[in-house]
Amino acid sequence: MNQIDRPITNPIVVLREESDDWAILFNPDTANAVGINPVGVAVWKMIDGKRRIKDIVLEIKASFKNASESAFEEISSFVDTLAKHNYVGYELKTTTIVE
Amino acid sequence: MLMNTPRTVDIEVTTHCNLRCRYCYFFNNPAVDYRELPTDEWLKFFDELGSLGVMNVVLAGGEPFIRDDLPILLEGIIRNRMRFSFLSNGTLIDDKIADFIAGTHRCEYIQVSVDGSCAKIHDSCRGKGSFARAIRGIRTLQRHRINVAVRVTIHRNNVTDLENIAHFLLEELNIPSFGTNSAGYLGTCRLNAEDVMLNIQERQLAMTTLLHLAEKYPGRISATAGPLYEGKEWRRMEDARTQGAPIFSNGGRLTGCGCPSNKITVRADGAIIPCAMLAHDELGRINQDSLEGIWKKSPALTQLRNRHTIPLNKFKFCADCSYIPYCTGNCPGLAYTITGEINHPSPDACLRRFSEAGGIMS
Ligand code: SF4
Ligand code: SF4
Numbered sequence: 001m002n003q004i005d006r007p008i009t010n011p012i013v014v015l016r017e018e019s020d021d022w023a024i025l026f027n028p029d030t031a032n033a034v035g036i037n038p039v040g041v042a043v044w045k046m047i048d049g050k051r052r053i054k055d056i057v058l059e060i061k062a063s064f065k066n067a068s069e070s071a072f073e074e075i076s077s078f079v080d081t082l083a084k085h086n087y088v089g090y091e092l093k094t095t096t097i098v099e
Numbered sequence: 100m101l102m103n104t105p106r107t108v109d110i111e112v113t114t115h116c117n118l119r120c121r122y123c124y125f126f127n128n129p130a131v132d133y134r135e136l137p138t139d140e141w142l143k144f145f146d147e148l149g150s151l152g153v154m155n156v157v158l159a160g161g162e163p164f165i166r167d168d169l170p171i172l173l174e175g176i177i178r179n180r181m182r183f184s185f186l187s188n189g190t191l192i193d194d195k196i197a198d199f200i201a202g203t204h205r206c207e208y209i210q211v212s213v214d215g216s217c218a219k220i221h222d223s224c225r226g227k228g229s230f231a232r233a234i235r236g237i238r239t240l241q242r243h244r245i246n247v248a249v250r251v252t253i254h255r256n257n258v259t260d261l262e263n264i265a266h267f268l269l270e271e272l273n274i275p276s277f278g279t280n281s282a283g284y285l286g287t288c289r290l291n292a293e294d295v296m297l298n299i300q301e302r303q304l305a306m307t308t309l310l311h312l313a314e315k316y317p318g319r320i321s322a323t324a325g326p327l328y329e330g331k332e333w334r335r336m337e338d339a340r341t342q343g344a345p346i347f348s349n350g351g352r353l354t355g356c357g358c359p360s361n362k363i364t365v366r367a368d369g370a371i372i373p374c375a376m377l378a379h380d381e382l383g384r385i386n387q388d389s390l391e392g393i394w395k396k397s398p399a400l401t402q403l404r405n406r407h408t409i410p411l412n413k414f415k416f417c418a419d420c421s422y423i424p425y426c427t428g429n430c431p432g433l434a435y436t437i438t439g440e441i442n443h444p445s446p447d448a449c450l451r452r453f454s455e456a457g458g459i460m461s
Contacts (some may be wrong), residue, residue: 016216017103029205
């Protein structure tokens with residue numbers, strides 16, 4: 001088995017859009033919650049198991065005019081943090097070993 | 100800024116209860132239609148809550164554990180990615196339901212009412228046998244590692260038992276902490292007010308004892324209303340007044356309640372109301388009116404949220420009161436039951452009235 005680079009959201013996590021500039025990701029199983037800004041919300045909505053991080057970055061740059069030069073690093077680290085806390089995961093690809 | 104939807108929804112899931120407590124706020128409210136909804140109405144409503152990103156459902160009653168479809172209701176909450184809590188008298192909790200709840204991993208807490216350190220005192224207002232069964236319920240929850248919250252309602256029969264209650268709950272039952280309030284002038288309590296509600300001397304005794312106990316058990320006794328809360332707040336107000344301190348950030352206006360900006364309540368018959376203390380104030384009906392629409396646009400709710408703009412010096416009740424810069428006017432629910440007006444300070448939590456009646460701050 002090896003990991004691929006297309007993150008996918010944990011289906012149990014709820015995106016709660018509290019207002020135009022503030023949202024919460026809430027895991028009802030653990031009661032953990034984290035606050036995110038509008039870029040975070042847009043990233044979250046693109047984490048669908050199909051897009052790679054670099055695809056997400058391109059789309060964010062296209063829709064947020066003031067996205068910074070370091071968007072790739074920022075978004076990668078954001079997704080890594082979410083992964084560390086089980087808000088997102090990576091699908092596993094199965095490799096069949098033939099003897 | 101108002102959040103798009105409530106984080107928490109309180110649900111009075113039943114109109115039934117196996118007890119008849121003498122200071123119950125729930126029963127004997129002439130404004131309430133004591134009728135309850137079938138399972139599928141609640142399940143449909145939970146789907147709506149899930150779609151709105153509501154995080155917590157608090158199940159109350161009556162006594163929520165009286166519903167035999169409880170596991171089905173909880174599954175509806177779980178399916179919709181929410182957590183839940185209970186407000187209960189504890190007497191109907193057995194291993195079977197505790198095991199089910201523990202297995203969901205979604206229970207925030209179960210609040211059980213304990214009003215005495217022994218059966219004689221607890222049962223004096225809640226009925227014979229209720230103490231033993233409530234404590235058995237708590238021990239069952241503890242065995243299943245479910246978070247237990249205890250609420251002590253202070254009244255005439257237990258005001259001299261507070262030290263024993265604290266010792267019993269914190270040292271014998273090993274409850275991490277407990278909350279306190281006092282019998283309030285609502286529902287059945289109005290009919291028994293003389294016998295159960297604290298008089299000025301008893302209120303003073305409750306305040307002094309609880310302030311002392313809160314020091315003895317730091318962080319383990321809390322209150323958002325009632326004698327402990329008043330003891331702390333009134334002391335702060337009195338100090339500010341004698342020192343001529345600047346106005347408090349929440350002082351001088353009807354800021355006494357932030358609930359309508361965080362949560363909303365549903366009565367057992369499906370009427371949406373701002374909170375259990377304002378059960379007459381029907382904002383709409385579940386599964387007929389959009390909860391999001393009510394949350395954002397209900398004129399009554401908006402008015403309640405704007406209550407904080409109303410200055411206390413506009414009320415005859417507060418005329419010439421030197422506490423105005425430090426006073427919040429307190430609970431609109433109690434203000435309504437006592438005065439018939441929501442937009443009025445609550446006479447129940449009025450420091451000047453307490454002092455004029457002979458009450459002394461310790
Ligand atoms: S206070 Fe609670 S337990 Fe007591 S009668 Fe009312 S609903 Fe039942
Ligand atoms: S009269 Fe009572 S409610 Fe009014 S400001 Fe004074 S203490 Fe507060």
